[in-house]
Amino acid sequence: MTRLSRRTSLATLTACALALALPASAQPKAGEPLKIGFVYVSPIGDAGWTFQHDTGRKQMEAALGGRVTTKFIENVPEGTDAERVIRDLAATGHHLIFTTSFGYMNPTIKVAQAFPNTKFEHATGYKTSKNVGIYNARFYEGRYLAGIVAGKMSKTGIAGYVAAFPIPEVVMGINAFARGLRSVNPKAEVKVIWVSAWFDPGKESEAANTLISQNADVLTHHTDSTATMQTAEAKKVYAVAYHSDMSKYGPNAQLTAVTHHWGDYYTRVAQSVLDGKWQQDNVWGGIKDGMIKLAPFNKIVPADVQAMVKKAEAEIAAGKLSPFTGPMKDNTGKERLAAGKTITDAELSRMDYYVQGVVGKLPSSK
């Protein structure tokens, strides 16, 4: 896209015109609270991806008191509608806008061009610009710990994984889980079922049932509902929850949960905008940054296992342990990391293979 076409120049003109026409959105006035907008991909509900973002929003509001006001729009489909919602937030004087789903990436970038003085923060994407920062969490660190717990608690040595779509983020979670699992039980295996949906309780519980019938006695999921946990509870097997603590839905089943925490980050970003010190950044935080935590253990998890996990958690936080350190082979036997080598972020974000211990073939990998 080097050629400056009529269309892009038109868009640039429009952007300038809009910027001029909307002086109210140029800079927040001193003394007025900073207006912050959030765009959510699903209803908030009481567990899951969006719920955790909303919890973060509330934490930030509480921390910054009257200096900020927030507004959220929930259930915004990715694609065409997102651009309008983001633009409306920017046009109504929201100077900091968090767009919390991958599919908001291109719309966020487009709107950001038209509102150069508004700061945008997009979760889980990879495109940035002058006023668009991106943030994400190293969910896989928590997955590794979950794998350790699962490996210690499983009797059959088979873990079941209900997954949404084979994108790198989900794949690295599966692989980290398998690495954790195998670190304590070298013969254990992970079976994966793809449900092709982020939120579909029917399909999720069907997948969980299938995994249980294939002898999996500990489940986990990378989907948004509580269905996997509820199925595990009903079928009397263990499960590790994702996104939120779901012990309410699986008081006996839930061993622990890999939970997301955005509140500190949101508070920090809002503070930097208030101070006029915001800078475009690419943040990928993990256990060390408090973005990923484990929920309290179920009391059936023995004390020595709990201690073991705590130790691994501390080592990850200290940078002494990585879920992906060689020697590491994929499940076809090909070496992916030589002994002693640790995976780079670039390699992680393109992960398109299963590590040893995961059963099956990754769909549509070329």
Added chain:
Amino acid sequence: MMRIRLEPRAEPSRFAGWLSPMVAAVAVVLIGLVLFSLMGRNPWHALYVFFIEPMNTLYDAGELVLKASPIMLCAVGLSIGYRANVWNIGAEGQLIMGAIAGGGVALAFHDSDSRWVLPAMFVVGAAGGMAWAAIPAFLRTRCNTNEILVSLMLVYVASLILSLLVHGAWRDPEGFNFPQSKMFAETALLPILVAGTRLNVGLFIALAAVAAGWLFMQRSLAGFQMRVAGLAPAAASYAGISSSRTVWIGMLAGGACAGLAGVGEVAGPIGQLLPVVSPGYGFAAIIVAFVGRLHPVGIFFASLLMSLLYLGGEAAQMHLALPSSVTGLFQGTLLLFLLATDVFIRFRLRIVRPPTAATAA
């Protein structure tokens, strides 16, 4: 005791035809006043936000029309079949196949500077939608399968095919394995109509479809035959109107329009192929077709109303902090009233008093 009875009219009432939307509007305003008051919002302000706010600025008006276009296209196509009792429920799937076919052209000619890329996308996209609609048409005419079920189930097949492509063969090599195609080249994008909005020339395709739908249904012999087949199937077959021909025309018209709508989305505001290219326009079009009473002009207004409801729901979230479920409830109420009050076109209310005046009340 007094009873209220619903009696069929000898012929549809023109007066009730005009009256019924008015009754629906009044009922919806009343319900809205109660609902928004219960939620602790100023009800008049809430109605303003819902129905006026989304049209306030040029940009907003552009959005309104932009969102109405694909619904309008799908609904016009569907109405042609519905008039002849051909129940195509799968416009959503035909839209997706249109997007795949048209998007495939855009990706195949990504480096082309030819001005024919865009027209070719629309032609191939319409063909894609028609091909998808041809499956239920063929099964219905040859095996007498139910086209409602087949066309509906094919929606899910179409969405899985799209998913397969964007996760696999058509995935953007620069996209970190994320499920999406490359962004289309400039030559494969619809030009913007009004600077400062996202409104593109796709609108003309929708308007042309409305006009063509009207001409076909009201002015052509085939359209007349479709209407006869819908109103009086027995008479139609007696008059020698081929029932399999009406099925084919009905299904293909729906498929072609939905396919065009699909291309309009990916070549318009989206600009690439994503795992989901439509937030249910094909299904919304079914409601719109009936709210518009299966008439192209009615559909034109009904699709604008539907679009307004979508945008009003967003505006209500943004300006009134109403949860999306409440806005959904309100939207559903409005559509329900619009459809329900249409009963008075064919029926009348009659208050029946018992002949003996045994009024013990």
